[in-house]
Amino acid sequence: MTVARRGDTTVVIDTGGTRTKGAGTDSISVIAPDSTAPFRTPAAGPLGVPVPPGAGLSTPGTPGSSFPPVAPADVAALRAKSPAVPVAGVAKEKLVDSFDDARGASRRHNAIDIVAPRNTPVVATTDGRVLKLHNSTAGGLTIYATDASSRYIFLYGHLDSYRPGLMEGAAVKRGEIIGFVGTTGNANPTGPHLHFAITRSDNVREWWKGTPLNPFLVYRGE
Ligand SMILES: [Zn+2]
Numbered sequence: 001m002t003v004a005r006r007g008d009t010t011v012v013i014d015t016g017g018t019r020t021k022g023a024g025t026d027s028i029s030v031i032a033p034d035s036t037a038p039f040r041t042p043a044a045g046p047l048g049v050p051v052p053p054g055a056g057l058s059t060p061g062t063p064g065s066s067f068p069p070v071a072p073a074d075v076a077a078l079r080a081k082s083p084a085v086p087v088a089g090v091a092k093e094k095l096v097d098s099f100d101d102a103r104g105a106s107r108r109h110n111a112i113d114i115v116a117p118r119n120t121p122v123v124a125t126t127d128g129r130v131l132k133l134h135n136s137t138a139g140g141l142t143i144y145a146t147d148a149s150s151r152y153i154f155l156y157g158h159l160d161s162y163r164p165g166l167m168e169g170a171a172v173k174r175g176e177i178i179g180f181v182g183t184t185g186n187a188n189p190t191g192p193h194l195h196f197a198i199t200r201s202d203n204v205r206e207w208w209k210g211t212p213l214n215p216f217l218v219y220r221g222e
Contacts, residue, residue, distance in 0.1 A: 067211045068202045078152060078198070078218045081126045084175045085219065086156060087114045087194050088121040097216035110212035111155070111197035118192040122156050122179040124172040125196075131207040133168055139195065140184025144207040145172060151202075153210050157195035158187040 085092050101109040124145060131153065132144040141159040143166070146152060160182025172178060183189045198218065199210025214221075 066202060067209060068200050070200045070211045070213045074152075074200050074213055075217050075221060077149075078126075078147075078213075079221070081147065081174075083125040083218060084123055085114070086122055086125045086154070086196050087116045087181060088123055088177070090114055090116060092219040095216055095219055097214070097220070099212075099214040099216055108212075111157075111195050112215050114194045114196060116181045116192060116194065118180075118182055119160055120181040120192075121177045122159060122181060122194055124174055124176045124178050125154055126174050128154070128172055130166060130168050130170045130172060130178070131204055133162060133166065136185065138186050140182070140187065141179070142185075143178055145178070146201070146204045146207075150204045151200065152213070153199045153201045153204055153207060155195070155197040155199070157197075158182055158185050158193065160184065160192070 085095070095112060095114065098109050098112055103109050122143075126147045128145050128147040129150075130143060130145050132142075134142045134144060136142065139155075139157040141157075141162060143154075143156040143159065143162065145154045145156070147154070156179060158181075159179040162179045163177050166178055181192050181194050183192050187193065187195070196215055198213045198215050200213050201207075201210040203209070
């Protein structure tokens with residue numbers, strides 16, 4: 001049992017049994033590493049939305065921590081930021097839409113994969129702030145960041161490494177190098193790529209929550 005204080009609300013998280021680690025630590029080893037399976041977000045819930053390791057039973061309906069609807073206006077708002085393709089040197093015309101691809105029996109990918117050689121720089125897609133540097137069995141080294149409006153969360157997964165010195169809470173500029181492409185987590189070791197996801201959030205302090213939004217539509221949608 002973990003009691004986390006968030007603002008003036010106390011959130012009680014029943015981590016159950018021996019799973020005593022809190023959010024932000026890797027406790028999803030129940031998912032066997034699968035070198036051929038694309039990245040599944042940490043301990044994805046029944047709808048394929050990411051749930052933090054150790055908080056899978058956290059209080060549903062907690063004010064300010066829901067999964068807000070995604071509207072076409074959200075895609076338009078992101079597109080208006082002229083977001084950078086998050087892998088250096090990759091043209092947006094090269095992006096492939098795998099957002100709706102099945103991952104396992106009941107999950108969707110809810111992300112796009114951007115193939116690039118190992119150690120290709122990963123750049124911040126918009127101005128914003130680093131929310132969390134996270135390491136999990138599935139996603140490997142991952143950066144969660146938000147945009148300047150704190151309405152959207154960007155997830156950069158399977159990184160080979162973070163940019164040296166990158167800190168949680170740090171401001172980042174569009175195009176700034178934040179990490180490097182790799183195969184950490186359950187990525188195929190011979191297929192380096194960036195797993196890139198966007199969620200609509202209403203409380204970026206809960207960086208693992210949000211409604212998936214297709215990045216492909218942001219870069220390529222008409
Ligand atoms: Zn992926």
